[in-house]
Amino acid sequence: MSDLASLVVAGVLGVIGVVADGEAGAEIAPQRAQALEHMVRQDCGSCHGLSLSGGLGPDIRGRAIEGLETRALVEVILDGRPGTAMPAWRPLLTEEEALWIVDYLRAAGSE
Amino acid sequence: MIRVAALAGLLLNVPAPGVAVAETMRATGGLGVVVERASGSLVIVDRIAREAIGRVEGLGDLSHASVKFSPDERxxxxxxxDGGLTKVDLLEEAVVAREMQSGNAIGGAISDDGSLVAVANYEPGGVRVFDADTLEMRADIPTAAKVVGLVDMPGNRFVFSLWDAGEIWIADFSGGAEPQITVLADVGANPYDALITEDGRYYIAGLFGEDGLVLVDLWEEEPRARRILDGYGRGEEPLPVYKMPHLEGWAEAGGRFALPAVGRHEVLWLDSQSFEEAGRTKTHGQPVFAVARPDGRQVWVNFAPPGNDTIEVVDTVSGEVIETLVPGPGVLHMEFAPRGREVWMSVRDENRVEIYDTRSFEKLGEIAAESPSGIFFTARAHRMGL
Structure with a gap:
């Protein structure tokens, strides 16, 4: 199975077990994964759009973030981007959960 | 005698079309719409009967959608x-015109004479203006920046702000389809939303990139931008903002305006004469909307995640929180009946709209809706800036 295909499958199951950018994927319980997906669509979506194709914030679908390293994306999610409207989500998310979100966004590339 | 005979004839023999029509006629003054953000549909509601009366589908991506009404409320x-502009007939419950006018849009406005509809675009940045009857494009105003805070102002004019350029523009259509543009440059970093006061005199934009707001007196011969509430954050590290606040829904409340602070869990009060700070109220979270009840006696506040299950009601006179409601996760928007008797609020994750009495805070009813966000009553048709 290609990495992309396994990401998609794992995304559907709510558990990511693939290796992205040489890092171990995030192990998240299915219920929490569902809550995270809801958060990405609704809360990230208030700036990036419900379909994640952009709004006040940029397009964050898989294709748009293809060239960006997972580590860098996890940092942006947890610590925000100073000087922009991207807030630090560290008070609400763990590292594992941020990693799960990056994997989720990568899999959302084909929409 | 002749008249009585004629009247009897009318009643007994002649079909009375007026009666038949009256039975099927519906007035629109008590109607409204609820946006179903995820399914791209609108629920048409009768706010007086507190019930849904219809549904219109096929409106595209309605996350962050907003609605304006024609002057006849139809x-x-x-x-x-997604840049879709759709004209919906509330009586026929049908789409009568639809234009995909850009790739990414944030809201719109209708001119005071009802002839022009303007849309604020993120991608490509600018404002496009359409004929309100046909939705044919009348003007294209590229800005090379994301447009926010688009409102109508008297005399077929529109005012808007540029998020990435820090400018306020006035587009004057009073002379016809070719607008006259006035640019107010360097107003401050990242205006995120704006409003116009009910009299059409003041345009106020909130800044995300700086602690402060910008005020423009549109009655001045040569309008200029003036900074107000400068440095209200007192140089403190701002708290994270998980949803951008909105400025729509301000109303003068006892000589003060209430507005959401940015990066602080506070409602700020602004003196409506001097535009100086006139107090603060500590709140449950980052306020998104601080909406005054139409009489101005209360301000209802909802919040960004993670506090978005809660509503606080602030008494205007004392500045105290007098009531806290917890309708459920994702309280996104509130809309008052025009005289303020009741308030409707969308509870996104519970898939319903809840209706409350604004004096007793008793729940009066519920309406089912799929992921509801914005609620808009037709009475907005007669208010500037709405």
Whole structure:
């Protein structure tokens, strides 16, 4: 199975077990994964759009973030981007959960 | 005698079309729409009966959608996130015109004479203006920046702000289809939303990139931008903002305006004469909307995640929180009946709209809706800036 295909499958199951950018994927319980997906669509979506194709914030679908390293994306999610409207989500998310979100966004590339 | 005979004849023999029509006629003054953000549809509601009366589908991506009404309260103009502009007939419950006018949009406005509909675009940045009847494009105003805070102002004019350029523009259509543009440059970093006061005199934009707001007196011969509430954050590290606040829904409340602070869990009060700070109220979280009840006696506040299950009601006179409601996760929007008797609020994750009495805070009813966000009553048709 290609990495992309396994990401998609794992995304559907709510558990990511693939290796992205040489890092171990995030192990998240299915219920929490569902809550995270809801958060990405609704809360990230208030700036990036419900379909994640952009709004006040940029397009964050898989294709748009293809060239960006997972580590860098996890940092942006947890610590925000100073000087922009991207807030630090560290008070609400763990590292594992941020990693799960990056994997989720990568899999959302084909929409 | 002749008249009585004629009247009897009318009643007994002649079919009375007026009666038949009256039975099927519906007035629109008590109607409204609820945006179903995820399914791209509108629920048409009768706010007086407190019930849903219809549904219109096929409106595209309605996350962050907003609605304006034609002056006769028959048509709703729906501004979708995906750049879709749709004209919906509330009586026929049908789409009568639809234009994909950009790739990514944030809201719109209708001119005071009802002839022009303007849309604020993120991608490509600018404002496009359409004929309110046909939705044919009348003007294209490229800005090379994301447009926010688009409102109508008297005399077929529109005012808007540029998020990435820090400018306020006035587009004057009073002379016809070719607008006259006035640019106010360097107003401050990242205006995120704006409003116009009910009299059409003041345009106020909130800044995300700086602690402060910008005020423009539109009655001045040469309007200029003036900074107000400068440095209200007192140099403190701002708290994270998980949803951008909105400025729509301000009303003068006892000589003060209430507005959401940015990066602080506070409602700020602004003196409506001097535009100086006139107090603060500590709140449950980052306020998103601070909406005054139409009489101005209360301000209802909802919040960004993670506090978005809660509503606080602030008494205008004392500045105290007098009531806290917890309708459920995702309270996104509130809309008052025009005289303030009741308030409707969308509870996104519970898939319903809840209706509360604004004096007793008793729940009066519920309406089912799929992921509801914005609620808009037709009475907005007669208020500037709404």
């Amino acid at each position: 048509y709703a103009y729906v501004f979708g996130r």
